[in-house]
Amino acid sequence: MDAAQKIHLLSRELIPVINDLDENAVKVVLEHIHHCTECQHLYLNVMEMEENYPQAPIANEVDIKPLKKLVQFNRGLKLLLIAIRAVILLYIIYSGIQFYDWGTSAQAAISYIQSVTFLFYFPASLFLTIFTLVFFNKKWIWLSIIFDLTIILFIDRIITFFI
């Protein structure tokens, strides 16, 4: 394949996106178009298309912006839902460690953590799950339900396992 053929091949790829090319690249493509009828046709077709649908690229940009915002919002909300759970759990465990002497009354501390989890974490998790139902897909709904149930039902075992 000689140089002219290579330029022809590249021009055919680049003509549809000629408006996005660098100034020098545009020069090379236009130079080639001057003496290549095949690329001339393609170029004219592309220009015609753009004249007929000049709004298309702008419309796309407008559509993408709210989508991006929605993705950011979803990500922020996910982090928030995780952070709220973490803060509640840390507080419950921290207060259990503060109020009880683990050497002598570990069992009482665990019962305390268990009942506080039921009193506070359980209603909070119901509330957070409603958010998850509204904003997220099934995977996240199941993940949060399984996580919350594990915490509520097995917090005592989890604590015993780690401490």
Ligand SMILES: [Zn+2]
């Ligand atoms: Zn050509």
